[in-house]
Amino acid sequence: MTDKLLEISKTKKERVKAGISRRRNKEARFRFYGIASILMAFTFLFVLITTIVADGHTAFxxxxxxxxxxxxxxxxxxxxxxxxxxxxxxxxxxxxxxxxxxxxxxxxxxxxxxxxxxxxxxxxxxxxxxxxxxxxxxxxxxxxxxxxxxxxxxxxxxxxxxxxxxxxxxxxxxxxxxxxxxxxxxxxxxxxxxxxxxxNGDSRDPELAGIWGATVGSFYTLLVTLVLSFPIGVAAAIYLEEFAPRNRVTELIEININNLAAVPSIVFGLLGLAVFLNVADLPRSAPVVGGLVLTLMTLPTIIISSRAAIKAVPPSVRDAALGVGASKMQMVLHHVLPLAMPGMLTGTIIGMAQALGETAPLLMIGMVAFIVEVPGGPLDAATALPVQIYLWAENPEKGFIENTSGAIMVLLAFLAFMNAVAVILRKRLERRW
Known part of the structure; x- marks a missing residue:
């Protein structure tokens, strides 16, 4: 009887050891797959950036x-x-x-x-x-x-x-x-x-073509986008989070906002073509139209990030403000909004960086035209930096090939700068509760 019990105990120990060994092997394989995936992603990124730099550094x-x-x-x-x-x-x-x-x-x-x-x-x-x-x-x-x-x-x-x-x-x-x-x-x-x-602006001669006209066009487009999307997005987030009643209407609005964040950007371009150009008769190829289209595309990102920042403010801040006699509007504007602003700014910068790299919606509203002159305002005909890259990429001349890669390097530098600013703002201004 004792020998049988010892044999059963030994068998169980072996099974446990075998199970532990299998589990550790699975964890090791999972870790290996994860590290391999990261290394593969960095390899592709390195090859991409190296190719762009190799083709584009001569443009400078x-x-x-x-x-x-x-x-x-x-x-x-x-x-x-x-x-x-x-x-x-x-x-x-x-x-x-x-x-x-x-x-x-x-x-x-x-x-x-x-x-x-x-x-x-x-x-x-x-x-x-x-x-x-x-x-x-x-x-x-x-x-x-x-x-x-x-x-x-x-x-x-x-x-x-x-x-x-x-x-x-x-x-x-x-x-x-x-x-x-x-x-x-x-x-x-x-x-x-x-x-x-x-x-310089764009030119038929690659040795004379430059990105300044497209850069100014992108600046005016992003300026219009920021002026419209930031206050509207923040106001919508405040209303939905602090004042809106919880009913089916607000639930439907929230679902639609989340769904809009996943809509392909070219759909917003088609909307801008139908509404802003064909109905409102705004000037074609103008940064103001591009800004309006990118505002529609950026709003869901800003609203979602702003709501998350408002939710992160502790309820005790609201209770303390109301407890000393502040109205609900005073509580939101004087206490909740300043504490949530770092998160809102971070989401806005990320949304603007996304808008800076968009091409498809701008193509739909005519900002793909050949523009030589540098725009003097948001109502002048202009193109944007991503669209300029698209135009140059279609030309077979060697000079335009290097100009394309050089412009991509400049655009990536802008995007990296904007994302770095967002990270720094989040690190510097965020508060831990």
Whole structure:
């Protein structure tokens, strides 16, 4: 009998040990899967960011060609001593630049000359025109001018067009490389910071295209979104949490708010197209319309986060305020709202960061147009930074490929900054009860 009991006890111990061993093995496998998933996610993120940086870092610098431009009266068609800006600006600055380039590189034939002229960007003549218009005393002299290089010349200098691949596979031909070497050997090629990328609007020429117009358009769009969504969202959260009666109507409203947070953004774009453009007849491609659409999209996020912040305020704060004679409105505005504001601001910043990266609703309301001028207000035609990236991504030129990645880097920097501000505000202002 004793041997049987010992054998049963030993069997149970072995079963328990086996069960514990299996459980530990499952926990180890689960931990391994979790760590592997995190490492895989970081690997994909690293590859993505590395690819964007590798393709886009060259957008932040550009190539210039030094030319000794003869600004004589015969070439420009402007007499010496002329100071009238209207007359000086009408000079033949393109001809002067082309003459200076032919002085440095000797070519024969009309076709070769046309190809040589593409070494200089189309914007160089306008830049030179502005310089001479502001300094008319330069007429009649030889001016040393660093001209913006054309796209193919610029991309070859940066290494984005390789010379070791077959000539048929590249736009920059062998003779172009020879002309480039002639200029470089003479010290007439330099690489400088690409200020055009940060100060210009969009352009057909990739070496002149910039993000400033889209950045200003995004600023006005987010400004309209913030001005409308923050007070409306906070007011709605306060009413639903502090004043609204608990009945089926308020329950229906709460359910719809939660459902709206999951609606695809393009649906809000269709709503904006139908209501704000077709019914209200607001201007197409204007930041004010984009702001209205993004307000509708951002409101659920702000309302939900604001309600959570209000709920986090302890009931004792409300009871104490009411106990000393404050009205319910005074209790909410003077006590609950200030304590809930950090959480509300955090939710608002996260919602604004989400709005900054949205593209689909802005495409639906026409902010995909080619806009060269920088908008002067929320009613002017404009585009936004995500839409600008979408437009550039459709172009096959090497310059637009690097501009696309460079703009993505700038947009990611803005998004990271806004999320960092939200985290810092939450850490600095939150209170633990």
């Amino acid at each position: 610098y550009t190539t210039q060609i030094r030319l000794d431009v003869s600004l004589d009266s015969d070439t420009l068609g402007v007499k010496e001593g002329e100071t009238d800006p209207a007359i000086v600006s009408q000079g033949s600055y393109r001809k002067a630049l082309r003459n200076a380039l032919r002085e440095e590189v000797s070519v024969d034939g009309r076709r070769d000359r046309r190809e040589l002229y593409r070494f200089i960007s189309n914007g160089a003549e306008y830049d030179l025109r502005d310089i001479v218009t502001n300094n008319p005393e330069l007429i009649g002299t030889t001016y040393t001018y660093w001209a913006q290089a054309g796209d193919n010349f610029n991309q070859y200098n940066k290494g984005n067009i390789r010379g070791d691949i077959p000539e048929s596979s590249r736009q920059f031909k062998d003779k172009h490389i020879g002309w480039f070497d002639t200029l470089e050997a003479d010290g007439r090629v330099r690489t400088v910071f690409n200020h055009h990328f940060f100060t």
